[in-house]
Amino acid sequence: MTTLPAPPTSKRQLPTGHYKFRHALGSEWIKFRTVRSTMWCLGTFSLIMIGFSALFCAVTVSQWGKRPEEALTFDPVTASLAGVTMGSLAIGVLGVLVVSSEYGTGSIKATFAAIPHRTTVLLAKAVVLSISVFIVAAISELIAFFLGQTILRSASGSQPIVINGVHLPAKPPTVTLSGPGVMTALVATALFLTLLSLLTLGLGFLIRHTAGAISAFVGLLFPLFLLVVLLPATFKDRLEKFLPLQIQQTVVASKPIVSATSLSIWAGVLAMAVYAVVALAIGAVLLTRRDA
Amino acid sequence: MITVTNLTKSFGDKVAVDDLSFTVREGAVTGFLGPNGSGKSTTMRLMLGLDRPSSGSVLINGKPFHDANWPLREVGALLEASSIHPGRSAYNHLRSLAAANGIPKSRVDEVLYTVGLTEPAKKLAGGFSLGMGQRLGIAAALLGDPEVLLFDEPVNGLDPEGIVWVRTFLRSLAAEGRTVFVSSHLMAEMAMTADYLVVIGHGKLKADTTVEQFIAQYTxxxxxxxxxxxxxxxxxxxxxxxxxxxxxxxxxxxxxxxxxxxxxxxxxxxxxxxxxxxxASLEEAFMELTSDDVEFHGQSEPSK
The missing domain is CATH 3.30.70.980 (YebC, transcriptional regulation domain)
Known part of the structure; x- marks a missing residue:
């Protein structure tokens, strides 16, 4: 070990004013991009979003005409974004980790020693997370969309297929970015993922333990779904459409099935926004009341 | 200056800090002594507003820490060793804190140099030894060049050279007129470092005096x-x-x-x-003073 120099003796004048939201934002941005878990989660999401969607489209091409019931309701946008269900797990985990890793490692103490106003920290985290998730989701979706449409277009059928009296196009239909409902589906899906990350950020502030918060998130997305499906029809129809997994299946479609048991695309996005705001609000209240 | 007034903190039935009142002066090192589990860390967390007091208050230079305009430029704190994300480099840890209070990047390099961590600064903090972690914590405390410094057990995990360095360093910070409040469970270490002593046992104030008076009174x-x-x-x-x-x-x-x-x-x-x-050793005096309050008594002979 080398001999250490004496501390600097300069005493600085405090700058006037007060730390601002932008300081918290800058700090959170550095923290967000300097841990590997962020890259792991976003990378995993992109990989699943692009890879699984491409795989789904390739399978569709090879199986076209063999399952006419599915082919009739085929939506080329949904097919080229098929990875969103699995991908949303990685996004949800990221939202949790942004908070829970700080509690798990104790670095939350350093954070609050720099910015004692805790709600400011929560809002800064929410802004950094939501902007990052939206951008990564939008780019991944675009790649998945173009790749998916290219794969669908490569189908080689030339004769219309007729099975059991049902007429099917020779090839799976494809769409372009300017096709009806395409941009809406892409934007709504990116918003869905962004709001999902904010919902799990709120869960992170609520539960603070990585394992616990991730369990709660996965429990919210899947088991709750199974539970509602098992309810008597009257309850099921009323509740099912509000489940995140159900909303997610609506937002990725260019031709969403409009029925009493599903929300419209924008109603679905709004429902997700309500969940995110409620989770963050409860998180904020507990954050200011509890010991760090 | 830190003013602690009737500070109390309970966790359920357990009173961790019990009606503490004392002041920590500027231009001096004040040692905060107590056996493990006597409430030192909780008191320091209360000073930083990390825990909410059950009653009483802490004022730093006349106002609560929560109201600081530039918290890191007003109070620097080394908290229990584990307040660093192991997956982030030392440099990025400090940079994120600097950004939070508008402290220039050049200051990050300065404090890394001061604590001797320039070389491993780009490595992940998770790979640091206990001693390097302590140095990084001290660097974070110095980042804002603050008037008030809180150090919780700063010599934990340091080698003898590191201990001497911390001692000299704390003294020089005080000599610059800063308020230095440092906790320890090692009486002998504090006798060499501190000017004033605040001794607690079981969350209660046991002594608030100068080191000389303490030695004269209790030995x-x-x-x-x-x-x-x-x-x-x-x-x-x-x-x-x-x-x-x-x-x-x-x-x-x-x-x-x-x-x-x-x-x-x-x-x-x-x-x-x-x-x-x-x-008679100061260690003995300290043990005697706080003997009724050691949280877990070691059993010197099997109970009958």
Whole structure:
């Protein structure tokens, strides 16, 4: 070990004013991009979003005409974004980790020693997370969309297929970015993922333990779904459409099935926004009341 | 200056900090002593607003920490070693904190140099030794060049050279006029580092004094005597009303000047092999002061 120099003796004048939201934002941005878990989660999401969607489209091409019931309701946008269900797990985990890793490692103490106003920290985290998730989701979706449409277009059928009296196009239909409902589906899906990350950020502030918060998130997305499906029809129809997994299946479609048991695309996005705001609000209240 | 007033913190039924009142002066090192589990860390967390007090208050330079305009430029804190994300480099850890209070990036390099971490700054903090982690924590505390510094057990995990460095460093910070508040469970370390002592046991204030006064008040001088005619000397001293203890081949006489013992021996023609004043260790005084309050008593012999 080398001999250490004496501390600097300069005493600085405090700058006037007060730390601002932008300081918290800058700090959170550095923290967000300097841990590997962020890259792991976003990378995993992109990989699943692009890879699984491409795989789904390739399978569709090879199986076209063999399952006419599915082919009739085929939506080329949904097919080229098929990875969103699995991908949303990685996004949800990221939202949790942004908070829970700080509690798990104790670095939350350093954070609050720099910015004692805790709600400011929560809002800064929410802004950094939501902007990052939206951008990564939008780019991944675009790649998945173009790749998916290219794969669908490569189908080689030339004769219309007729099975059991049902007429099917020779090839799976494809769409372009300017096709009806395409941009809406892409934007709504990116918003869905962004709001999902904010919902799990709120869960992170609520539960603070990585394992616990991730369990709660996965429990919210899947088991709750199974539970509602098992309810008597009257309850099921009323509740099912509000489940995140159900909303997610609506937002990725260019031709969403409009029925009493599903929300419209924008109603679905709004429902997700309500969940995110409620989770963050409860998180904020507990954050200011509890010991760090 | 830090002003602690009737500070109390309970966790359920357990009172961790019990009605503490004291002030920490500027331009001096104040040692915050207490056995493990006596409430030192909780008190420091309360000072930083990380925990909410059950009652009472802490004011730093006249206002609560929560209201600081530039928290890191006003109070620097080294908290319990584990307040660093192991997956982030030392440099990025400090940079994120600097950004939070508008502190320039150049200051990050400065404090890394000050604590001797320039070389491993780009490595992940998770790979740091305990001592390097402490240095990184100290660097974070210095980042804002603050007037008030809180150090929770700063020498934990440091090698002897590091301990000497921290001691010198704390003293120089105080010499610059800063308020330095440092906790420790090691009395001897504090006796060498601090000007003032605040001693707590079981969350209660036990002493708030200068190091000199503490030493004078809580240590008693004993004189060690060795002699081939130990028993005769012991009888003489006992009949003279002096308190003594015999340990192996030596006598320990309390509150008696060594000159008096020497003269008494000479009068009676007793040969002395040793006559030396002994200062009872500060560690003993500290243990005695807080003995009723050690959270977990070690069992020296099996209970019957």
């Amino acid at each position: 008693t001088e004993k004189v060690k005597v060795m002699s081939p005619e130990l028993d005769r000397l012991a009888d003489l001293l006992t009949s003279g009303g002096h308190q003594l203890v015999k340990v192996d081949d030596a006598l320990f006489i309390e509150e008696t000047p060594s000159a008096l013992i020497g003269e008494l021996a000479a009068q009676h023609g007793i040969v002395l092999h040793e006559l030396s004043p002994q200062l």
